[in-house]
Amino acid sequence: MxxxxxxxxxxxxxxxxxxxxxxxxxxxxxxxxxxxxxxxxxxxxxxxxxxxxxxxxxxxxxxxxxxxxxxxxxRGKAPSAGGYGSAGPSGGPSVRFESNAPRSSASDPTVFVPPLLESPASPLDRAKSIQQIHGAPRKRGIFGAQARMAREARTIQLLSRQLLPALPSTRLVNGLHAPGGGYIDHALLCGYRLAIVHSMLLPKGVYRWDGSSLFRGGKHIDPPRIAPSVHQMQALFPELNVTGWTVIHSPDGNLHEPVIDYARGGEPGPTSTSNVINAINLVRELKMFLGTGPAPNLVDRSVLSRLLGGMY
CATH class of the missing domain: 1.10.287.110 (DnaJ domain)
Structure with a gap:
């Protein structure tokens, strides 16, 4: 070029x-x-x-x-859907930097938009704005799936211990309604980037992922269908870069298991809407995706408020 x-x-x-x-x-x-x-x-x-x-x-x-x-x-204004509400009057974040200011990093002090001192028109109160983790695994409907809730709790523990300390401006929101129906287990908001995370619990071993299907020993295993939720959230939040990740946990909690073998085109990355990955690599990839985006030290309170409105 x-x-x-x-x-x-x-x-x-x-x-x-x-x-x-x-x-x-x-x-x-x-x-x-x-x-x-x-x-x-x-x-x-x-x-x-x-x-x-x-x-x-x-x-x-x-x-x-x-x-x-x-x-x-x-900014493209996002349509209203479910409990997510609509974009604020500006249609998106409005951040002002000095023209010669260096690029912000994830370790810089958190910047809130609008600032925390603005109270009358603020879309979210101070306590929720500074809170890093929102929500917890909950029942869906009348009957709760204990295995799913335990798996979600493991993912929250992984992210809170391994990821959030390194990205202090990131906000983890748990238990959302998917705009097109269904549910989103976890959403991580960092600046202008949003990661949607689902999970699976599978035996240790080697699995192959080709970008759409997961295999072990020739047997096909269906991962969660996360791509539709990514596309729907992208439409709701056009100001963000949205990706999807499915983390596979091992029964014994080994972060390096199971091992995922990637076919060409199936490697995890920010341009894919459906990544399958083990726990240790999820942390690494999310640090790269979230921490290297524009304004990774920013919390857009309007976007966060709309995400919290989508919780069930």
Missing amino acids: AQRRTHYEVLGIARTASATEIKTAYRKAARVTHPDHGGNAEDFGAVTLAYETLIDPAARERYDRSYGTESSYL
């Missing part, structure tokens, strides 16, 4: 592109340029830089000004 191409040209979008259009273009370009899929690392870096600049309204405004153009950025 030529160095002087604009970010809009890199992604192949118009200057008036919405957040949804930017995200769609990024996913397509990332699949083509990712080194794991035969692409070029330099091209993939240009695509990633273009996305993370244009998806951040403040960075996009600065970028547009650098070309002598007036920013026409308008």
Whole structure:
């Protein structure tokens, strides 16, 4: 890719592109340029830089000004569905950085949007805004599935011990209604990124994942259908980059078991809507996905409020 191409040209979008259009273009370009899929690392870096600049309204405004153009950025407003409510008046987060400020990191002090001091119009109270874990495994309907609740509790324990201390601005929300029906076990919000996590409990051993099916010894095992929920949440929150992860726990709690063997195209990554992974690699991949996104130290209280509204 030529160095002087604009970010809009890199992604192949118009200057008036919405957040949804930017995200769609990024996913397509990332699949083509990712080194794991035969692409070029330099091209993939240009695509990633273009996305993370244009998806951040403040960075996009600065970028547009650098070309002598007036920013026409308008966040796509998410439709109302279930208990998630609708986007706030701005349609998305509004973060302002100094033009020469360095890129924020996950270890930087947490930034709340709107600030915690703003009380009258704040979408969420202070206590819930600063709380890192929301909700717990609960019954669904009249009869509770004890095995499922125990499995969800194990996932919460894993994330609270291994992930949240490293990403203090991340918010873990447990037990949500899926917009299209069904349930979402866990959702992790960090800046402009959202990870949806489901889980399975399987015997130790070696499993093969080809991107859509899980196999052991030639036997097919159906993982949770997480991709529809990812697509639905992406539609509800166009300002976010949403991915899905299914963590496989071993009966004895060994984080390195079971072992997942990946076919070409099935490797875990941020451009896939349905990743299957063991516990230790879930922590590693989520640290990369959530911690390297734009503004990983940001808590958008409007988005968090809408997520909490989707809890059951």
